[in-house]
Amino acid sequence: xxxFRMLHIIAMVVALLMMSVGGQREYKxxxxxxxxxxxxxxxxxxxxxxxxxxxEEAPNMGSPRQADCFDLVRPSQSQYKLAHKVRxxxxxxxxxxxxxxxxxxxxxxxxxxxxxxxxxxxxxxxDHPRPWHFWMVMLKSGNMDTEAxxxxxxxxxxxxxxxxxxxxxxxxxxxxxxxxxxxxxRLTGKRNRTMHMNGGFFGTWDLDADMATAAVKxxxxxxxxxxxKSVGKGGWVFxxxxxxxxxxxxxxxxxxxxxxxxxxxxxxxxxxGMTKIVPRSPHFKVRFTLDIGQGGGNxxxxxxxxxxxxxxxxxxxxxxxxxxxxxxxxxxxxxxxxVAWCTPHNLSLCPPYHTFSNGSRVxxxxxxxxxxxxxxxxxxxxxxxxxxxxYNLCDxxxxxxxxxxLQILPHPVWGEYGYxxxxxxxxxxxxxxxxxxxxxxxxxxxxxxx
Ligand SMILES: *[C@@H]1O[C@H](CO)[C@@H](O)[C@H](O)[C@H]1NC(C)=O
Ligand SMILES: *[C@@H]1O[C@H](CO)[C@@H](O)[C@H](O)[C@H]1NC(C)=O
Ligand SMILES: *[C@@H]1O[C@H](CO)[C@@H](O)[C@H](O)[C@H]1NC(C)=O
Ligand SMILES: *[C@@H]1O[C@H](CO)[C@@H](O)[C@H](O)[C@H]1NC(C)=O
Ligand SMILES: *[C@@H]1O[C@H](CO)[C@@H](O)[C@H](O)[C@H]1NC(C)=O
Ligand SMILES: *[C@@H]1O[C@H](CO)[C@@H](O)[C@H](O)[C@H]1NC(C)=O
Numbered sequence: 001x002x003x004f005r006m007l008h009i010i011a012m013v014v015a016l017l018m019m020s021v022g023g024q025r026e027y028k029x030x031x032x033x034x035x036x037x038x039x040x041x042x043x044x045x046x047x048x049x050x051x052x053x054x055x056e057e058a059p060n061m062g063s064p065r066q067a068d069c070f071d072l073v074r075p076s077q078s079q080y081k082l083a084h085k086v087r088x089x090x091x092x093x094x095x096x097x098x099x100x101x102x103x104x105x106x107x108x109x110x111x112x113x114x115x116x117x118x119x120x121x122x123x124x125x126x127d128h129p130r131p132w133h134f135w136m137v138m139l140k141s142g143n144m145d146t147e148a149x150x151x152x153x154x155x156x157x158x159x160x161x162x163x164x165x166x167x168x169x170x171x172x173x174x175x176x177x178x179x180x181x182x183x184x185x186r187l188t189g190k191r192n193r194t195m196h197m198n199g200g201f202f203g204t205w206d207l208d209a210d211m212a213t214a215a216v217k218x219x220x221x222x223x224x225x226x227x228x229k230s231v232g233k234g235g236w237v238f239x240x241x242x243x244x245x246x247x248x249x250x251x252x253x254x255x256x257x258x259x260x261x262x263x264x265x266x267x268x269x270x271x272x273g274m275t276k277i278v279p280r281s282p283h284f285k286v287r288f289t290l291d292i293g294q295g296g297g298n299x300x301x302x303x304x305x306x307x308x309x310x311x312x313x314x315x316x317x318x319x320x321x322x323x324x325x326x327x328x329x330x331x332x333x334x335x336x337x338x339v340a341w342c343t344p345h346n347l348s349l350c351p352p353y354h355t356f357s358n359g360s361r362v363x364x365x366x367x368x369x370x371x372x373x374x375x376x377x378x379x380x381x382x383x384x385x386x387x388x389x390x391y392n393l394c395d396x397x398x399x400x401x402x403x404x405x406l407q408i409l410p411h412p413v414w415g416e417y418g419y420x421x422x423x424x425x426x427x428x429x430x431x432x433x434x435x436x437x438x439x440x441x442x443x444x445x446x447x448x449x450x
Contacts, residue, residue, distance in 0.1 A: 030277040030284060031257050032125055032132030036235035040071035041185060041227065042123050042134040042274075045201050046112070049175045050144040050167075050398050051151035052266050054108040058177040058207060062094035063108065065115045067134055068185055068199055069123035072231065080187055080195055080231060085122045091182060093118075113269040120272035132260050133272040137225050141205055142250030143167070143174040144397060150175060151397040154382035155322035158397065167397075170247045178223070179203035181211065185227070194233055200226035205248040221245040223253055242296075254306065263318040265308030265327040268400045282443035285418075291431035298337035301407075304419070304426055304434070306331035307442055310401075313384055315449050322401040326381045328447050330406040332414070333376055336423040340409060342375035348390035351378040351406060351446035357416040374411035378446070380404060386450050406445055417441040 033042070047064035049055055057063055069085040095111040106114070120133040144151060144167040149160045163169060185199030202224035204211065209220040222243040229236045242253045258264050258273025286305065296302070308329050310318035318325040342350035342364075350364040354371055362369040379394035380387050381402040394403045410420035417437040420426050426434070 027285075028277075030279050031274050032127055032260075032276050033274070036229075039197075039229065039231055040069075041197075041199075041229070041236060042069045042125065042132075043067065043137065043227065044069075044116075044119055044123070044134040045137040045139070045180060045225070046116070047139040047177050047180065049140070049150070049177070050142055051400055052140070052398075053151075053400065054112045054177060055150050055175060056177070057094050057108050058179055061177065061180055062092040062097075063112045063115045064139075064177045064180060065112055065119060066091040066180055066182055066201065067119040067123055068182065068201075069119075069134060070185055072197075082185060082187060082197070084184060086119060088182075090118070090122070116272055117270075127276055130260060130276050132274055132276045135274050136254075136256045136258050137201065138252070138254040138256060139178060139223060140252040140254075141175065141178070141248055142252065142398070143169050143248060145169045145172065145174050148172075148175070152322065152400065154396040154402040155325070155400060166395075168249050174247070176205065176207060178205040178221075179207060179211065183226075187231075191230065195231040196228065197231065198226060198228035200224060202226075205251070206245055215241070215243075219245050221248040221251060223251070225253070225255075244296075254303075263310050263320055263325065265310050265329060266399050266403075267310075268320045268322050268325065279439060282437075282440040284439035285435055286438045287433065287435045289431070289433040290426060292426075292428050295335060295337075295428055298335075300335055301331075301333045301338060302335045303331040304334045305436055305438060307438060311449075313381065313448065313450060323383065325401045326383065326448075327399050327401055327403045328405075329403065330408065330442065330445050332408045332410070332419060334410060334420060334426050336427055338376055338409065340373045340375055341377045342372050344370075344372060348392040349377045349379075350375055352388045353446060354413070355444040355446070356413065357440075357444065371411060371413045374408055374413050376407040376409050378406050380448055384448050384450075387448070404448055406447070408445075414441065 044067040067086045070082045073081050073083050095108045098106055098111050123133050124131045146163050146167055147160045149158045152158050180203045183200045185197055188196045188198055204214045205221040214220045214222045224241045226239045227236050238255055240253055242251055244251050257275050258271050259275045259278045260273050261270055264271050310325055310327050312324050313326055344367045347364050353361050353363050355361050364370050380391045381404045382393045382396045383402040394405055410423055410425055412421045415421040417440055418435050426432050
């Protein structure tokens with residue numbers, strides 16, 4: 001995925017993906033749990049190395065996928081209970097069990113893909129037009145051991161090469177999986193006469209560190225995701241914390257609504273998720289509340305919204321073939337310290353053209369009209385054959401397949417779609433409920449296709 005450093009970021013999110021149906025104000029939800037209002041939560045977590053794989057499981061942690069899925073039941077008028085769907089033993093399943101239980105011997109990458117299907121089956125909620133599974137928390141470390149050649153290059157086998165500053169690595173084993181600790185959601189008593197629920201996941205990549213102090217200790221990486229809700233009231237509130245360390249300087253944490261089936265961006269296998277209807281540009285919007293408690297310094301990117309998808313350069317749908325599938329991402333960075341790298345002097349970092357909301361297009365060489373400040377950086381897929389020079393290829397190692405990334409910044413050209421128009425909007429101390437016209441925005445963005 002994307003070069004992304006982040007420290008101490010706390011966010012609260014309530015998401016709703018809406019699709020317009022005919023009339024102006026009539027919406028149909030594309031996600032299984034609109035507004036996160038359902039008392040029975042469905043949430044899963046996954047952890048990846050630089051190329052969205054496992055390679056090797058962390059000791060005693062099993063495969064780095066777990067889920068917290070439950071229904072709220074009411075055995076009597078005065079009593080509530082949470083009926084959990086995934087047991088501790090199932091959450092701890094790892095590639096070792098696959099061989100013990102007489103299954104085919106498979107590697108830890110394939111096992112993680114299989115475990116997603118297993119957890120999804122347990123968490124599945126029946127619905128129309130199809131069942132849905134869980135919100136997905138994704139953790140990722142940007143460390144890469146260039147000498148170990150663990151990650152493929154644009155989907156093809158890679159060879160070892162000398163370390164480069166753009167790939168942090170402290171030495172052998174730098175691509176390890178984090179620990180994943182799980183506080184199963186529970187009822188925590190009454191607040192304001194309403195029953196309250198909370199739960200979470202937390203851990204560290206510094207596996208030798210003391211977990212009890214990792215959250216506060218200097219130079220120890222840490223993450224936590226907690227969620228809470230009052231029974232029958234409001235929506236789930238998610239709180240995220242992410243802290244880097246000298247050994248793990250580049251860490252990522254996402255909360256995603258994935259399609260319930262198909263090949264989504266970043267994966268070469270079928271995934272499971274929350275989005276029961278795959279939205280189509282330009283007809284969908286996303287509504288959520290975001291409150292950023294603390295920034296992560298001047299190198300930290302924080303995405304207001306990240307859209308990921310997958311299609312081949314000739315426009316065909318992805319089919320899991322890692323040399324011809326291309327994952328595509330676009331995200332708006334709202335940390336005000338991040339500046340535009342796309343300038344009239346660095347055209348290779350700009351998309352070839354910009355499309356205004358009225359449909360008119362302007363080429364990146366048109367210095368009078370091209371909105372350079374609206375773009376942090378653009379990079380092209382490594383397997384593209386007809387790129388317009390000058391170009392800048394995306395990191396060939398950070399996804400299982402070639403990728404394309406368009407990172408945008410707050411700017412008046414995005415105001416039409418409900419996005420921030422000025423630096424600092426939506427940042428610390430400026431909590432907002434956003435209603436982003438992600439469908440129309442994504443319809444106007446440049447993506448390579450021939
Ligand atoms: C209880 O309700 C009051 C009034 O609505 C509110 O200000 C307060 O934050 C609530 N307390 C908790 C713990 O939710
Ligand atoms: C944390 O790491 C930095 C850089 O490696 C070092 O200068 C500092 O002394 C460390 N702090 C502690 C408390 O270990
Ligand atoms: C970024 O922050 C570091 C550490 O606080 C500081 O040394 C550096 O000058 C800052 N860079 C910019 C461009 O603000
Ligand atoms: C994958 O795509 C490449 C490039 O288009 C093609 O040469 C290859 O035959 C495909 N592999 C499979 C298994 O379809
Ligand atoms: C942008 O252009 C300037 C001047 O041409 C150059 O010095 C700099 O290295 C370029 N930056 C990038 C990130 O390519
Ligand atoms: C479209 O909008 C752009 C930017 O506001 C403006 O420069 C251009 O003249 C408009 N084109 C038409 C056909 O209205």
